[in-house]
Amino acid sequence: MKRRNLLAGAAMGMALAMAGGAFAQGMDKVKACFIYVGPIGDGGWTFQHHQGTLAVQEAFGDKVETQYQESVPEGADAERVLTQMALGGCNIIFATSFGYMDQVNAIAAKFPDVKFEHATGFKRDSANVSTYNARFYEGRAVEGLIAGRMTKSNKIGYIASFPIPEVIMGINAYYLAAKKVNPDVEVTVVWAFTWFDPAKEADAAKALIDQGIDFIASHTDSTAPLAEAAKTNGAVLGFGQASDMAEYKPSPRVTSIIDNWGPYYIKRVGALLDGTYEQVDAWEGIAGGEVLIGEITEAVPAEVKAEAEAMRDAIAAGTFHPFTGPINKQDGSAWLAEGQTAPDGDLLGMGFYVEGVKGDIPQ
């Protein structure tokens, strides 16, 4: 124990010494640390962050040392882990869940020489805190297009987790893209009030299927909705969420939204190494490679597949924005005028359904 403390102290001393003047011209070696909210084995959110960690290690080899801790609860425990990591010589710490927001900002104020990166948050109280997120709604639009084109019952479903802008944005993007190609389409939203509860997610999928819905998108973390759809022998289709979920190819999983954190992690650690690191508020999407659209399988007709890929490429090229006016809010009031695209601020604070979505958002 003593030796470890000694080592930690020595490492910290080194880090401080290097921080003294080394940042401007970069560093020789970076220790990158990650805290995960769930187990790596969740098959979704945390699994994908861990893939990013592995990508960093592979990209920089000897020049980077990575360290991670799984299943860190949001709250006081996170503060303890963050402190340990900062004392343990980490140069940059990635906190990969929204709920770490206050802890990250509290600890960052105490360790001005350590860089903190907080996923999906919006607070950057000190200069060493950056935030990053991904434009998942772009992927939702591609899913909506496929669902709108292929649905036979004209009823598509969405298993929502919590009523936060991130999720509402996804529902709206999914519905708008579907309605554009199929004016008769209706979306049904079921709120599961959980990120991860496989049994409940399966029940939610079943409830949707019982209502005659034949396309299910989910905003929860497990593969349970796909497993439930698989029981219908191809009558009900769905999408991989967060991770590719390739084991459900070619159906019911017809495509997927993959969270690809690797490029961002590599960019940030690389910037620290070569001295170009700056505080950012990053929100990349398909164009930046943070959101990947998984392989569209043969269960999708060729022309629909081509259309979906064209949409993906148009989003990547910046020629198409999933929220392009005219769009009204659910109550009929105008939101976006003809040709206007949604400002990021509107999206990040989104608390309303667009016109045509039925039901209320739980408060």
Next chain:
Amino acid sequence: MEIGGINLVVLVASLMVAAVPILLAAIGELVVERSGVLNLGVEGMMIIGAIGGFIAAVTTGSPVLGFLGGALAGAALSAVFALLTLVFLANQVATGLALTLFGLGVSSLAGQGYNGIKPPHTGDVPLGPLADLPVLGPILFAHDWVVYFSIAMVAATWWVLKATRIGLVLRAVGESHEAAHALGYKVNRIRLLAILFGGAMAGMGGAYISLVRVPQWVDGITAGAGWIALAIVVFASWKPWRALIGAYLFGGISQLQLNLQAAGSVIPVEYLSMAPYLVTILVLVIMSSGRGRAGLNAPAALGQNFHASR
């Protein structure tokens, strides 16, 4: 049979399936508590059963062996509880809670490498033309064998507790272990068997989640089902048939709230989500208001350790 856009037949059929894990675990825990032992480790035993059953089913390719594996895994974990509370006389509440935490950790370790695998399929019991009957067919004759097994276990437990010598002895141990000991019954041996039975049932309930409900393994798959099972035992005032009603009520309302949402109901989601818990509180109040503690029917020696030297 449509009410508010919800097909009642489909609802009843799916709630019977949804309730199986908590029903199996609750029946096991009911027997344990009737013998005077409070094992709060149901959640831990369920998740150990879920991964144990999953590994057994995937390796052997047989879902039936999977359920057996789940039961064995659950019983093995409950044996740890038995050792600590019966031999070393550890506090039952603390040991039970520790068992849950331990089970969650061990299951996560054992589950490494089992993510994303599909287990062998557990099919419906072929009951021929019976399954095509209107209304009754989907409700009664179109389930897998575990659904029937869970109901049979309720009946068997009820009969054993009520009408057999074994049941009488078990209840005597739970009501007054001193008196049972004075009569020459092996209190700790009977409790050990009850604990192992409870562990096996919880393990099977867990295996049902990973093999049928969700069909896959992910960390933390039981997501609190064990705690609901514990609540159902109290809700049922330690009576098997009431446990069946309790489990179906919980399963039913959780299904109903998702179905109501999918059907576009105007009732806010939050009220539907809290409904099962409100009903539990209501039932507990009604039951305990009438005949006092006797009405609650709690075993008198519940949670107390026994040692023959006292």
